[in-house]
Amino acid sequence: MRKDYLLTPGPTPLPPQVQEALSRPIIHHRTAQYRALFKRILSGMQAAMQTKQSVVMFTSSGTGAMEASVCNLLSPGDHAIVILGGKFAERWQALCKTFGVAVTTIPVAYGEAVDPEQVRAALKQHPEAKAVFATLCETSTGVAHDIQAVAAAVRPTSAVLVVDAISGLLAEDCRTDEWGVDLVVTGSQKALMLPPGLAFLSVSEKAWMLIEQSKSPRYYFDLRLAKKALADDDTPFTSSVSLVVAMDEALKLILEAGLPQVLQRCRLMAQATRAGVEAIGLSLFAKRPSNAVTAVNVPAGVDGKKLTKHIQDRYNVTLAGGQGEMAGKIFRVAHMGYIGPFDILIALGAIELSLLELGGSVTPGEGLKAAQAVIGNLSPVGTR
Numbered sequence: 001m002r003k004d005y006l007l008t009p010g011p012t013p014l015p016p017q018v019q020e021a022l023s024r025p026i027i028h029h030r031t032a033q034y035r036a037l038f039k040r041i042l043s044g045m046q047a048a049m050q051t052k053q054s055v056v057m058f059t060s061s062g063t064g065a066m067e068a069s070v071c072n073l074l075s076p077g078d079h080a081i082v083i084l085g086g087k088f089a090e091r092w093q094a095l096c097k098t099f100g101v102a103v104t105t106i107p108v109a110y111g112e113a114v115d116p117e118q119v120r121a122a123l124k125q126h127p128e129a130k131a132v133f134a135t136l137c138e139t140s141t142g143v144a145h146d147i148q149a150v151a152a153a154v155r156p157t158s159a160v161l162v163v164d165a166i167s168g169l170l171a172e173d174c175r176t177d178e179w180g181v182d183l184v185v186t187g188s189q190k191a192l193m194l195p196p197g198l199a200f201l202s203v204s205e206k207a208w209m210l211i212e213q214s215k216s217p218r219y220y221f222d223l224r225l226a227k228k229a230l231a232d233d234d235t236p237f238t239s240s241v242s243l244v245v246a247m248d249e250a251l252k253l254i255l256e257a258g259l260p261q262v263l264q265r266c267r268l269m270a271q272a273t274r275a276g277v278e279a280i281g282l283s284l285f286a287k288r289p290s291n292a293v294t295a296v297n298v299p300a301g302v303d304g305k306k307l308t309k310h311i312q313d314r315y316n317v318t319l320a321g322g323q324g325e326m327a328g329k330i331f332r333v334a335h336m337g338y339i340g341p342f343d344i345l346i347a348l349g350a351i352e353l354s355l356l357e358l359g360g361s362v363t364p365g366e367g368l369k370a371a372q373a374v375i376g377n378l379s380p381v382g383t384r
């Protein structure tokens, strides 16, 4: 009779329409039927990514598209700037190293957001830098970076701006074309409400010029092959057909609700979560908190690793702990995609009871009350 609740920053819960689509009989990918479907989901992704530029899909987790960005844009010996500040930003640095790209890092303390002036200064000091790598939502710290301001610093230079929006897309506003972001990378298992397995990137004209020049080795992730196939609404290799079928349903839900409404709903989920944890007496880890995931400091006297395990084992509520050096110090509650207001109340209820059971000083109900006050004020447009 066990009932599970998933509130992790990927994978996220699946809407019933998506689950149903995943169980349909499979179709062949080299067919007119598939090509029409593929064309439709890519155009849906252009809407979700707020771009008119081409969108490329890979069958991989999000990191595949991150790797594709590095090896297609840059050659060994090229120079890049990486904005740090968390585990995922560090992945950009590791990928650059893998492909022999020289990196200048912009240090950002965990929990803080980058100061765009640092980006401007790094670009001035390194005019040879061909790319700047940034993160929209740093899932490991719960920070949302100001990509609009970062883009304003990069746009006047010859460098391209690459943004990891794997958890950020559809949770934070990401105006790809308007702000001038050259490559936006995302994955299926976060706010897109799909299982893991698909990765996407939008590619600007400025970026395609670098892609044509890159001397890095690449095969499966060669964006030139993807571009050629795109002309026929096709992929160079077998598509993950079932995931694309399911994605058609997920995008229908997102686009019928409307992008501003989806972002607003996510913002309210984040506000309810933040109000709830603060009313419990806990503090937020992120100085510029994202709407995708809330990172919460584990209170003194409570074992952080035990806390998430207890919430899982006793209440079947899956939250995320901290990654790397943040393990045991923070826990994270996701509120993107199909996570709704009453999921937030479940998470807060489990947090309150678990803190109490592990020796924390908590008055159960305080967090719920604060979150309910936010949820009760939800706008009536499709937010319930």
Ligand SMILES: *Cc1c(COP(=O)(O)O)cnc(C)c1O
Pocket: 009, 010, 061, 062, 063, 064, 088, 135, 137, 138, 139, 164, 165, 166, 167, 168, 187, 196
């Ligand atoms: C989830 C996540 C990733 C990793 O994506 P995978 O799908 O696990 O490869 C990268 N960056 C951010 C910001 C993420 O949230």
